[in-house]
Amino acid sequence: MMFPGLSIVSSILLVILVAAARFSSAVPFGFSYNPPKQCGNFTVTWNGGSPPFELLITPRLGLPQIFSLPNGTFDSRSNEGSFSTTLNISSQTIFLMTLSDSAGFGSGGTTAQLTVGSGDSSCTTDNRSADFSFQYNATVQQCKDFFLYNYGNAVQPLTVYGLIPQGSSFVLHPPDGSSSYAWDAAIAAGTNVMFTMVDSKQRLGGTTDIIPVGYSTDTSCLNSTSPTSTGHPALTNRYAWTWWLLKWSSYRWRSRGRDCRPPSCTGPPLLHRKTAQAPGVA
Ligand SMILES: *[C@@H]1O[C@H](CO)[C@@H](O)[C@H](O)[C@H]1NC(C)=O
Numbered sequence: 001m002m003f004p005g006l007s008i009v010s011s012i013l014l015v016i017l018v019a020a021a022r023f024s025s026a027v028p029f030g031f032s033y034n035p036p037k038q039c040g041n042f043t044v045t046w047n048g049g050s051p052p053f054e055l056l057i058t059p060r061l062g063l064p065q066i067f068s069l070p071n072g073t074f075d076s077r078s079n080e081g082s083f084s085t086t087l088n089i090s091s092q093t094i095f096l097m098t099l100s101d102s103a104g105f106g107s108g109g110t111t112a113q114l115t116v117g118s119g120d121s122s123c124t125t126d127n128r129s130a131d132f133s134f135q136y137n138a139t140v141q142q143c144k145d146f147f148l149y150n151y152g153n154a155v156q157p158l159t160v161y162g163l164i165p166q167g168s169s170f171v172l173h174p175p176d177g178s179s180s181y182a183w184d185a186a187i188a189a190g191t192n193v194m195f196t197m198v199d200s201k202q203r204l205g206g207t208t209d210i211i212p213v214g215y216s217t218d219t220s221c222l223n224s225t226s227p228t229s230t231g232h233p234a235l236t237n238r239y240a241w242t243w244w245l246l247k248w249s250s251y252r253w254r255s256r257g258r259d260c261r262p263p264s265c266t267g268p269p270l271l272h273r274k275t276a277q278a279p280g281v282a
Pocket residue numbers: 041042043084
């Protein structure tokens with residue numbers, strides 16, 4: 001044989017191709033956006049996906065804005081979509097943005113934490129109060145119960161969206177008629193997560209803080225499909241490459257210095273009895 005190594009090389013290539021194909025099925029189609037500014041014309045563009053599209057904007061401790069994007073926002077010939085809205089959110093507000101298509105919630109990905117930049121006062125910034133309130137544990141711990149409760153004035157059943165900055169998203173369904181809901185937090189420690197709640201009448205319950213998932217020795221809830229924020233880059237904007245460079249260098253830096261486990265690591269306390277309130281709670 002002239003190239004005895006060929007079959008090995010080609011099997012390796014095949015394995016890589018198969019792995020890449022399997023991998024890509026979970027890759028969000030991604031989107032980009034211009035810098036968000038108070039009262040600015042905020043434009044989101046994307047490439048790929050299939051209608052109907054939905055855009056979710058979740059200001060930290062504020063009210064989510066859900067946009068069902070008209071079919072006209074997507075050109076199926078060029079495979080490109082574009083949607084513009086006046087961003088009626090106050091400057092300095094931190095928010096996430098999640099794009100979905102017919103494949104399901106969050107299929108387009110979720111952004112990193114974004115901050116509304118200063119703009120002008122040409123709009124009324126969104127100061128509506130929540131339609132119903134809920135409470136939640138101030139901390140989330142890997143594979144431990146995380147409680148959502150006191151949502152008595154919602155019209156059940158409820159839908160809870162779990163959002164991970166630059167990661168995958170998930171949907172939780174508290175049982176109809178429940179007064180509290182415990183979710184086994186199947187997210188690896190070190191990941192950040194935010195929740196928002198909508199009831200069966202599309203009434204808005206508000207958005208939680210961005211909560212870091214704390215360490216626990218319990219890994220029983222984790223598997224290869226568990227949401228993390230170290231997954232694929234979902235999003236790009238015009239400065240994305242700088243961001244990725246910074247993230248990469250800080251990751252390299254941290255991955256050298258942080259190979260420790262409690263109690264030798266200091267970090268967020270493992271258990272807090274404190275609870276936090278969602279916006280609109282009196
Ligand atoms: C917002 O920006 C988009 C994209 O540049 C543009 O097509 C649209 O006309 C703008 N809308 C307003 C109200 O300025």
